[in-house]
Every structure is written in structure tokens, then in C-alpha cells.
Amino acid sequence: xxxxxxxxxxxxxxxxxxxxxxxxxxxxxxxxxxxxxxxxxxxxxxxxxxxxxxxxxxxxxxxxxxxxxxxxxxxxxxxxxxxxxxx
Numbered sequence: 001x002x003x004x005x006x007x008x009x010x011x012x013x014x015x016x017x018x019x020x021x022x023x024x025x026x027x028x029x030x031x032x033x034x035x036x037x038x039x040x041x042x043x044x045x046x047x048x049x050x051x052x053x054x055x056x057x058x059x060x061x062x063x064x065x066x067x068x069x070x071x072x073x074x075x076x077x078x079x080x081x082x083x084x085x086x087x
Contacts, residue, residue: 014056
């Protein structure tokens with residue numbers, strides 16, 4: 001399974017704008033995409049409320065995962081960029 005382990009570095013963590021972008025990207029992908037928090041909670045990234053309820057903050061560790069596909073690596077890279085921007 002394609003996976004990305006990362007530490008959230010987005011300013012203010014996963015608040016409304018980043019969560020909306022995560023959901024948009026996950027919905028555009030053909031396979032389900034999940035996010036797992038450090039305490040083991042797993043949510044489907046197509047649910048705004050489920051992601052918002054996690055209260056992900058800057059510095060939190062998360063794992064993004066999806067089924068293998070031609071676009072899996074690209075979508076995980078895009079999701080990781082939302083949570084941990086490089087620039």
C-alpha cells in the first residue's frame with residue numbers, strides 16, 4: 001500500500017482551508033484515502049467532519065494511505081504538501 005508518514009507543519013495545523021483541500025484531493029482520487037493519527041485513529045479523507053474532529057495540530061504525526069494505483073503516489077504527494085508544505 002502506498003503510504004506517507006509525515007509531521008504536520010502547516011500553520012495552525014489542519015484547520016478549515018487545509019481540510020477542504022485534503023477532502024477535494026481525496027475525492028478526486030479513484031481509491032479511498034485514509035489518514036491515521038499518532039493515537040491510531042483512522043478516518044476517511046473524504047469526510048470534512050471526520051478530519052476536522054481530529055483536531056490535527058502543527059507537530060502532530062500522521063500517516064496517509066491509499067490502495068495501489070497509477071495515481072496513488074501523486075495524490076499522496078499532493079496531500080502531504082497540504083499538511084507539510086515544503087515552501
